[in-house]
Amino acid sequence: MASNKAPERRASIGAQRNPASEEAILTAAAEILAEGGFGAFSIEAVARRAKAGKPTIYRWWPSKAALLLDVYQRQKTFDAQPDTGDVERDLAIFLKSLLSFWAEGPQGNIFRSIIAEAQSDPAAEKALSDYAADRRIHTGEIIRRAQERGQVPAETDASLLAETIAGFAWGRLLTGNANSPPEELERAVHQMVAGIIRP
Amino acid sequence: MASNKAPERRASIGAQRNPASEEAILTAAAEILAEGGFGAFSIEAVARRAKAGKPTIYRWWPSKAALLLDVYQRQKTFDAQPDTGDVERDLAIFLKSLLSFWAEGPQGNIFRSIIAEAQSDPAAEKALSDYAADRRIHTGEIIRRAQERGQVPAETDASLLAETIAGFAWGRLLTGNANSPPEELERAVHQMVAGIIRP
Structure with a gap:
């Protein structure tokens, strides 16, 4: 939490x-x-x-x-670190919870204001960048647990994947689309996790 | 273009x-x-x-x-739709070009201002959301070409993947990190495209 x-x-x-x-x-x-x-x-x-x-x-x-x-x-009270034993399901829960949390209460607007501030105030940019780095470590735990289970290869960069998911969520929030269909978010995470290249 | x-x-x-x-x-x-x-x-x-x-x-x-x-x-003059015959390489070129374009000229700051505006002005939010949708179609062409070649399965959602890459780029820009090491961006795209689940 x-x-x-x-x-x-x-x-x-x-x-x-x-x-x-x-x-x-x-x-x-x-x-x-x-x-x-x-x-x-x-x-x-x-x-x-x-x-x-x-x-x-x-x-x-x-x-x-x-x-x-x-x-x-x-005020952040959503399920930021689910642990179902399956990395794709955990990350989908994380993404859906985050976007619902933003869409349903005032926190989405607070976070939008913080991002807006960071575009013109260097101190705000530093605070946001540090915060995002901290969150990547936190979300990355989901992936590191999957690496310990052997579900995800050791060479996977957990921080980059956490950043990918966060970036997707930010994009939805910043364009007024935090209120997203859950199945679309599940599909997005599925692609991030399972890849798209034909084996 | x-x-x-x-x-x-x-x-x-x-x-x-x-x-x-x-x-x-x-x-x-x-x-x-x-x-x-x-x-x-x-x-x-x-x-x-x-x-x-x-x-x-x-x-x-x-x-x-x-x-x-x-x-x-x-002013957007970067290589937004490379066509090397390999989808991972095309998407990596796209991401690296976009972030360099933002980092090296005034356009990164212009785009940051647009995003900031969109956080408090509904008309700006609408303009940004429409623009992002238009860009997803454009970037998605890279993936659709790979689908025609048989490199990417037909069921892959090109728009969601384009959105994933754009979200990653926005996150870097908005935290003051547009100036990113190319090999890190390549690794990020590799993970998005090749997936992380152990086969």
Whole structure:
């Protein structure tokens, strides 16, 4: 689950956080997003609502996107690492869960805002790129487990496959097509996993 | 080549265009982007420079993103449909050419701006989604040719594979990683095409 990894990522930022203030800031940020969407979201508005100083927020989250990513991750409650014993089925569950999660709640729009931010703000780009790398490791576990079972060859690059699936999901989200037919997603994963070249 | 397809797409918009004005508008838009980037780009600025009316521009391009997409497509000069006789090699050339094209000139940033626009403007989202669908047909031709040769089974969904490759490329671009090692891209395409399941 994404939230289990958060403390690890935070440690790398360096600045020590006060858990109560951190909680107040993340809650304020989530409430502002839920009430007013991305348009209403600013570090200033979060600081006011959380009764925190802007410098404190910036010390812990170097960009608006970094704060958004933490809010987003806390709300991430879908099945990101299924383990059915079959790699194709696991990856299909992952892709379908991710897109449903984006399509059905506010999180899809939050993540779209983060990606949009990253196109003009280098700090946001760095936060997004680090986040995506972290997610590839996480999704790659599905493939590494299949390698341990002998279902997938050892030379398969788990990170590249995880990136392929994530890229497909991002493409759907960013074109307004997160709400995808499950059987189409299963077919997409089948092709990624089983290949298309005639044996 | 992308520009060959443009008249077809334009016909579907419905409003008849005056070729000289259209040329002036597209040239003005490209110059503004080259000089000031996306921050300097607005329909107003394009109208002023092209000596055209804003209503004319909006009649031909329903959103800023639609105009940006036409500018972007006119500058697209990479090898989008290689034909070496081998589907894996063709798709690898396509992916490497696309990412180099994005990394080496201003077009990567233009396309990033279009995607960012599409995250908050429904007209931009529609323009991007239509554009992506059109590109899938175009890239899918590589796979359909391989199906005619018998290299790829008839039941392979060419559009889904084209979408998979495009999604991978978008992910690299949007995280600031368009400048990718060619051998990594080749490995990614190899996995997409040859599959990962142990036979």
